[in-house]
Amino acid sequence: MLERKIEAELARWKARPDKMCLLLGGARQVGKTYSVRRFGRENYDNVIELNFEKNPAYRQAFEGSLEVDDILARISLVYPGARFEPGKTLLFLDEVQSCPGARTALKFLTEDGRFDVVATGSLLGIRYKEESSLPVGYVDHLEMHSLDFEEYLWARGYSREAVNMLASYVDQDGPVPDAVHESMMGMLREHIVVGGMPKAVQTFVDTHNFAEVLRVQRGILEDYRGDIAKYAEGSEKAKARACFDSIPRQLARDYKKFSYAVVQPKSGARKYGGSLQWLYDAGIVNFCHNLETIALPLEGNAVDDNFKVYLRDTGLLVAMLEDGSQADIFNGNLGIYKGAVHENIVGDIFAKQGRPLYFYGEGAHFEIDFVIRQGGEAVPVEVKSAANRKAKSMKSVLDRGLASRGMKLSAGNRGSSGRVDTYPLYLAPFIRPDSGF
Numbered sequence: 001m002l003e004r005k006i007e008a009e010l011a012r013w014k015a016r017p018d019k020m021c022l023l024l025g026g027a028r029q030v031g032k033t034y035s036v037r038r039f040g041r042e043n044y045d046n047v048i049e050l051n052f053e054k055n056p057a058y059r060q061a062f063e064g065s066l067e068v069d070d071i072l073a074r075i076s077l078v079y080p081g082a083r084f085e086p087g088k089t090l091l092f093l094d095e096v097q098s099c100p101g102a103r104t105a106l107k108f109l110t111e112d113g114r115f116d117v118v119a120t121g122s123l124l125g126i127r128y129k130e131e132s133s134l135p136v137g138y139v140d141h142l143e144m145h146s147l148d149f150e151e152y153l154w155a156r157g158y159s160r161e162a163v164n165m166l167a168s169y170v171d172q173d174g175p176v177p178d179a180v181h182e183s184m185m186g187m188l189r190e191h192i193v194v195g196g197m198p199k200a201v202q203t204f205v206d207t208h209n210f211a212e213v214l215r216v217q218r219g220i221l222e223d224y225r226g227d228i229a230k231y232a233e234g235s236e237k238a239k240a241r242a243c244f245d246s247i248p249r250q251l252a253r254d255y256k257k258f259s260y261a262v263v264q265p266k267s268g269a270r271k272y273g274g275s276l277q278w279l280y281d282a283g284i285v286n287f288c289h290n291l292e293t294i295a296l297p298l299e300g301n302a303v304d305d306n307f308k309v310y311l312r313d314t315g316l317l318v319a320m321l322e323d324g325s326q327a328d329i330f331n332g333n334l335g336i337y338k339g340a341v342h343e344n345i346v347g348d349i350f351a352k353q354g355r356p357l358y359f360y361g362e363g364a365h366f367e368i369d370f371v372i373r374q375g376g377e378a379v380p381v382e383v384k385s386a387a388n389r390k391a392k393s394m395k396s397v398l399d400r401g402l403a404s405r406g407m408k409l410s411a412g413n414r415g416s417s418g419r420v421d422t423y424p425l426y427l428a429p430f431i432r433p434d435s436g437f
Contacts, residue, residue: 002198003154004031006144010039010118019140020110021117023096025124026144027283027312028227029220031198032120035144036092044090044116046083048075051094052102062101068112071105086114097121107135123231123282146196146313148352149429153187155201167430175413176424184426185411192345193326195315210326217319224284232278239263239275244284247311248320251340255364257290258309269305276309286310286347288357294371294378294402298358308359310347317344338385342425343369346383346409349428360397368393372407373434380406383425387412394420407431 006024013022026032033051040047050058061074076082083089091109093102096119109117119139147155153163166184169176176184193213194204200216203209225241232240246263250256258276260267279285290306291298311317318325318341329341347357350370360380361367370381380403382391387410394406398419408422415422423431 002031002034002147002151002202004035004144004147004151006031006035006142007039009142010035011043013140013142014043014116019116020138021106021119022140022142023106023124024118024120024142024144025283026120026122027146028122028223029197029199030144030146030283032122032144033094034198036094036118036120039118040090040092045088046085047090047092048079048082048084049092049094050075050079050102052099053095056098059099059101062099062105066101066105066108068108068114071109084115089115091115091117093117093119095121097124104135107138110135110138123227145352147198147201148196149188149191149349149426152191152194152196152201155205156187156190166427167432169414170423170427170430172414173416175415176427178413181413181424185424188345188426189330192314192341193318193329195313195318196348197313197315200315213315214319214323214326217316221316221319224282227282228278231282232275236275236278239272240278243272243276244279245320247285247309248317250309251317251344252337255361255367256308256340256343257361258307279309284312286312286351286357288347288359288370291358291360291371294360294368294380294397296373296376296378298371298373298378299356302358306361308357310344310351310357312348312351314341314345314348317341339383342385343383346370346381346425346428353429353433355433360402366393366396368397374407374431376434377405378403382406382408384408384410386410391420 013019024032024036037049050061052058057078061071061078064070072084096102102119106117106119109115150163154160193210194200195217197217197220200213203216204213224244228240228244229237242263249262250258260269260272263272280287288308288310289302289304291301292303293301295301318329347370350372351357355372358371359367359369360371368380369383372379372381380394380397382394384391391408394408397403398406405419408420409425409428410422411425412422413424
């Protein structure tokens, strides 16, 4: 039984007096259905679950009049035993992207207000472009991801108190105790290989068998390729698949800016830009945009057509590599790709914190891996797979006055040198974003 942060978000949504229907998005197989089912069991007397892909007959309940009483009457015909008690019933609309009528009905269910409604869906960013049925202004939104490092530690048996204690090492000047440091670096390497897809994590918790995890991950990758074949339109099918399969090669390059020529020689954004956007809308990849300068606001300095692409789950990235790559992660034999994998996990960590991803580069031989807003400043972040790797680009940025301080994430312990704070990679999830007002 995997503990997920989204369940606390669902509880906060339920407690809001002004709540609307909730739309929970996220890529396939990140655990949306499981978490909503558990939330429903623990908080409602009645849960009515309609999965529009598993049982297409449920779509009939949202055909015709969208008066709420008419919808309830039709649900009772296709869902025997349905009980609708105001304030005690959760209507769970699963895979809502497959039922345009249900998506439109969210507006009227919000206005009615007698029942709590959670709709979940994958590929929502894609399917909503096909229909003008998104009830803007009548839906609360949440996004769910695969397990982050904190959730992974919970799954591996660490208590919340123990995990919370790691956060205290972020603000201290001294090193993390050696035993803790070695243990957590081992857990991070494990998390990089296993990733955060719930089925892969549960498989490892149950079997401690990396080969079984790899089998699960490669099955998920084939499901993603199947989604591309099913949902991408016309020529986008082959192009989106080509972009997806090029990601490991993109990240193996010294300069990791996404290159359409890696997908196909002499090609460009005109041919493949829409296909890459398809992968983003499907929740499969993250974009990390280059900045014109290291300054706030970061979005205002971003360059639209200069970006890196990371897979949203690092375990799936490792599974795209050849057999033996899992062991290489632990033994440090991946060469340049070891740095790419560590960049991907940090990008994944930052994105799951809700941070937009940015980097700063001045060509193939000068690149700051990430730039984040922290403490009201634009802070450059270098990611190093080894403890003793020097951050040459960071030194140049600070010497030229492009930033006042920097951050290095590496396999080394906590420390500071001049204007650069060094953190072990496993502390990245605990460097919390600015809270705002």
